Amino acid sequence: MRKYFTFLFLFCLSTFVYAQNTEYKLVNRLIEYASIYTQSEYDKDTVPSSEEQRILAQLLAEELQSFGVQDVEVDEHSYVYGTIKGNVKNAPTLFLSAHLDTSPDLDLQGKAPTPVVHNYKGGNLVVNKELNIVLTPEKDEFLKAAAGGMVITSDGSTLLGGDDKAGMSVVMTIAETLATNPNIPHGDVRIIFTPDEEIGNSTKYLTKENIAADFGLVLDSHGFGRIVVENFNATDFTFTVKTPSAGHPGYSSNVPPLNIATNFVSKFPEALASYKSSGKDGYLSYYKTKALSSNEYAVYGRIRSFELNEMQLYKKMLLSWAQETAKQYNLDYITVINDVKNNDLESAASVTLEMKDSYFNSKEVLKNYPTNYNLIVKAYEMAGVKMYAESGRGGSDAGDITYLGIPTYNMFAGSHNEHSQDEWVSSKQMLASYNVALEYIKLIGQQDRLSMLREGNPKYTPAVPTLNMKHIERVQQKILKKYGNSFSNF
Numbered sequence: 001m002r003k004y005f006t007f008l009f010l011f012c013l014s015t016f017v018y019a020q021n022t023e024y025k026l027v028n029r030l031i032e033y034a035s036i037y038t039q040s041e042y043d044k045d046t047v048p049s050s051e052e053q054r055i056l057a058q059l060l061a062e063e064l065q066s067f068g069v070q071d072v073e074v075d076e077h078s079y080v081y082g083t084i085k086g087n088v089k090n091a092p093t094l095f096l097s098a099h100l101d102t103s104p105d106l107d108l109q110g111k112a113p114t115p116v117v118h119n120y121k122g123g124n125l126v127v128n129k130e131l132n133i134v135l136t137p138e139k140d141e142f143l144k145a146a147a148g149g150m151v152i153t154s155d156g157s158t159l160l161g162g163d164d165k166a167g168m169s170v171v172m173t174i175a176e177t178l179a180t181n182p183n184i185p186h187g188d189v190r191i192i193f194t195p196d197e198e199i200g201n202s203t204k205y206l207t208k209e210n211i212a213a214d215f216g217l218v219l220d221s222h223g224f225g226r227i228v229v230e231n232f233n234a235t236d237f238t239f240t241v242k243t244p245s246a247g248h249p250g251y252s253s254n255v256p257p258l259n260i261a262t263n264f265v266s267k268f269p270e271a272l273a274s275y276k277s278s279g280k281d282g283y284l285s286y287y288k289t290k291a292l293s294s295n296e297y298a299v300y301g302r303i304r305s306f307e308l309n310e311m312q313l314y315k316k317m318l319l320s321w322a323q324e325t326a327k328q329y330n331l332d333y334i335t336v337i338n339d340v341k342n343n344d345l346e347s348a349a350s351v352t353l354e355m356k357d358s359y360f361n362s363k364e365v366l367k368n369y370p371t372n373y374n375l376i377v378k379a380y381e382m383a384g385v386k387m388y389a390e391s392g393r394g395g396s397d398a399g400d401i402t403y404l405g406i407p408t409y410n411m412f413a414g415s416h417n418e419h420s421q422d423e424w425v426s427s428k429q430m431l432a433s434y435n436v437a438l439e440y441i442k443l444i445g446q447q448d449r450l451s452m453l454r455e456g457n458p459k460y461t462p463a464v465p466t467l468n469m470k471h472i473e474r475v476q477q478k479i480l481k482k483y484g485n486s487f488s489n490f
């Protein structure tokens with residue numbers, strides 16, 4: 001009996017020490033990575049956009065090699081790849097990834113963040129007294145949940161870069177755990193670190209071949225327990241009006257292109273604007289107008305929605321507004337849809353509406369792999385973490401990679417208030433992210449690769465599905481009801 005208790009005591013102690021160890025490792029790595037300046041830069045033609053990302057990429061590659069990760073490689077664009085060979089047969093290959101860069105939205109002017117570790121017992125947490133940066137748990141349930149662990153912030157003068165250095169720390173610590181504990185059963189696990197995520201370039205050089213995995217998990221979501229299960233469908237549009245000549249303003253009766261463009265934008269109901277949209281609503285909005293020459297004017301805009309049918313409806317509305325405008329001013333009407341022009345007109349007086357699909361909702365693919373989703377739900381359960389499934393109101397790496405043919409989710413890594421000076425990371429929540437990801441690795445390691453892939457393949461169609469007119473009518477009714485008669489033409 002006594003022997004049993006001793007064993008139980010030692011077992012509990014070792015689990016506790018192991019968890020503590022892991023938590024310290026996660027925090028130490030976060031501090032190390034966050035102390036390296038890797039802000040990406042807008043308007044650069046090169047990937048990576050900042051040289052410092054190359055330095056971090058190299059350090060990460062060396063760290064992976066130090067505990068025996070195989071095939072470690074840093075390519076010319078600073079993508080880091082590595083493989084931890086599996087110790088079970090026929091399991092799917094999973095990749096884990098995080099990004100190297102931090103947001104350029106808060107200009108650090110080359111200054112590396114100074115991470116500060118707080119032993120957080122609850123209550124207000126002062127990040128910077130002079131700048132009056134204080135975190136208050138009353139307004140933040142996740143900060144409340146961080147009590148009893150460490151909270152890492154910057155000194156308040158910069159962002160911390162927990163987005164995505166927290167994810168990076170989780171991925172690296174998992175790599176170490178798997179590479180140094182051969183008793184944990186798992187399939188092949190690919191490790192990938194990407195550059196320039198914050199400026200939208202992180203998947204630019206990723207292919208199915210260099211990812212070389214069947215399923216994926218991106219550790220780049222904020223919050224505690226969050227998992228992004230879908231993202232927007234996105235189409236961008238440009239409306240261009242060209243008139244023969246604006247003429248002399250004192251004598252000409254020609255309508256200037258600006259007035260025609262203004263007429264076009266006046267058709268956009270404010271109710272559908274991006275700033276009126278939240279949650280599961282989509283939007284149809286313009287964001288920029290520009291004079292291309294004295295007789296040419298352009299309007300740029302976006303269509304976003306979680307539903308493909310709703311996208312089609314918005315496209316239809318847009319086409320009809322452009323056509324109406326052309327008719328009103330007696331101009332030729334040209335459309336270019338996904339680079340296909342509807343006629344060969346080279347008109348000197350025209351309205352051209354160009355629409356191009358940019359990305360699709362990952363849900364359209366992910367829903368075809370229910371076993372994979374169920375494994376993630378189970379991994380959360382086993383790690384004792386509450387799951388928050390969310391709809392991401394933008395594009396994402398996970399979405400892009402899913403459309404490369406590798407079903408991928410984006411999961412929390414324990415960071416909060418990203419891209420700001422009051423950014424913070426919870427040690428407990430990083431550990432929770434690590435635990436969920438590790439459980440998922442173990443669970444997927446028990447699956448048969450072919451049967452998991454077969455589940456989705458027959459249905460896998462990245463192309464736009466055929467239209468469901470009934471759904472379109474329902475959306476029309478919804479819009480009519482919500483916004484009134486301004487939509488009666490559709």
Ligand SMILES: [Zn+2]
Pocket residue numbers: 099163164197220
């Ligand atoms: Zn990020």
